[in-house]
Amino acid sequence: MQRRSFLRGVGIAAAASAVVTPNVVMAAAPKGPNNLGFDAAVKAITGGKKAVASSKVKLKAPEIAENGAVVPITVTVDSPMTDSDYIKAIHVLASKNGNVRCADVMLTPASGAAMFAARIKLGTSQDVVAIVETSKGEFLTASQNVKVTIGGCG
């Protein structure tokens, strides 16, 4: 009897720990210092204006990324880059990261062509979004879904 109850006790304890441990670990994982949601980040960039999807903005990213820690992205914008008509800024966002902002690039006509390339981290499969601000105050966007096999945050 004693042995049986002992085993049962162990079993329950093991089951309980198995269930509880992941939750505890998840709860203990600290949040990043600049966590910001996607909608809030877009609002901060556009100031409430609507960003229009445009074929002028080209976002190049892999459809399937094996390693989420290193995802190469390239944003190119079709623009003459003259003093009167140029691309002011390129913002790169990852929609489901803790902090969705990746980079804000402020350009000038001296750049010659509007391009930005970097490697970003993606936690899970999500959309990568580029928001481009022109010198006329317009906002253009392009996005692409990236499937991530192994997450790269943390």
Place this chain on the structure above:
Amino acid sequence: MAKRKSLIKIKPKKYKTGETVKVSFMVMHPMDTGTGKNKKTGKVIPAHYINEVKFFFDGKPFTTMKTWETLSSNPVFSINFKVPGKGELKVVYTDNQGEMNEKSKKIKPKG
């Protein structure tokens, strides 16, 4: 101030005045997110990432970037640049722990 390895690459290698070239700036930096843990000690690694990169040509800034920890470690920043003539290209970058470093490269257009 920790010394960091960095590199400025220009493509194509031979260029003329007025040509648009691709400038890549690479730096060895951990870009810690502030959520990862040291596997041996279990302690949280504090956030440590580059938050500003500025590109200068002869002292004049032509591209500035604000970046966050969501960039990969040892990041590469690539942008375009229209070569106006001879001069010096300089990249100044700062991180959230107050480190500030710079790297420069001479621009010598052929023709």
